[in-house]
Amino acid sequence: MKDGDTQLIARAADRFHRQPASGSDLKVFFLESLRSLPVTASLCPSSRFLASALLRAIDFAATTVVVELGSGTGAVTSELLRRLSPHSKLYALDINPTFVSHLRRRIRDPRLIPIHGGAEHLSSILAQRGVHRADAIVSSLGLTSMAKALRLTIVGQAARYLSKGGVLTQFQYLHASAAPDWFSAIGLPRFSAEDFLREHFRHVSSETVLRNIPPAAVYTCRS
Numbered sequence: 001m002k003d004g005d006t007q008l009i010a011r012a013a014d015r016f017h018r019q020p021a022s023g024s025d026l027k028v029f030f031l032e033s034l035r036s037l038p039v040t041a042s043l044c045p046s047s048r049f050l051a052s053a054l055l056r057a058i059d060f061a062a063t064t065v066v067v068e069l070g071s072g073t074g075a076v077t078s079e080l081l082r083r084l085s086p087h088s089k090l091y092a093l094d095i096n097p098t099f100v101s102h103l104r105r106r107i108r109d110p111r112l113i114p115i116h117g118g119a120e121h122l123s124s125i126l127a128q129r130g131v132h133r134a135d136a137i138v139s140s141l142g143l144t145s146m147a148k149a150l151r152l153t154i155v156g157q158a159a160r161y162l163s164k165g166g167v168l169t170q171f172q173y174l175h176a177s178a179a180p181d182w183f184s185a186i187g188l189p190r191f192s193a194e195d196f197l198r199e200h201f202r203h204v205s206s207e208t209v210l211r212n213i214p215p216a217a218v219y220t221c222r223s
Contacts, residue, residue: 072094086111
């Protein structure tokens with residue numbers, strides 16, 4: 001990439017990121033969430049506080065390839081692009097075609113590659129684009145509402161795709177992990193994202209983000 005191209009990207013990104021999320025973002029997210037609440041698990045996009053917590057562990061100076069799972073209307077995407085270097089790439093996956101189309105219209109940045117596809121096909125989606133490793137994977141997927149086999153497929157692929165020293169961040173809404181122990185005793189599902197992630201990563205730490213609707217826990221995972 002030439003220096004002139006780099007400067008153009010930087011100026012375009014700066015203009016975009018000075019603008020707050022529009023009412024259009026909120027409207028699109030709300031309407032699509034109503035249609036598929038078990039998948040999105042929320043009626044509001046991630047707050048800037050949640051986005052910051054998801055990205056805090058990423059060393060952007062040493063990061064060139066980032067994968068976002070569940071890009072939605074771009075609340076986390078825009079913050080990623082604000083921090084990424086001009087030579088980096090962001091592959092943003094979402095299973096909802098409306099979200100992907102909205103993201104393409106809203107963010108015009110050559111570093112961003114919006115992709116309509118399920119995270120369970122992560123390996124093939126990225127391999128088709130010549131990507132074989134990711135320095136960071138940021139997931140906003142609702143693991144709690146997924147079938148066990150689907151969770152295993154997605155997180156297993158993500159763990160294998162991370163480069164040495166790479167990091168995966170994932171959040172879970174606090175209410176989703178608040179089911180008491182007796183739920184499982186009577187046959188009701190109970191899911192702990194932290195316990196699940198510890199099955200795939202050696203190091204898992206957590207942070208609570210109360211300034212989000214709903215409040216969430218962010219997990220930082222390293223192999």
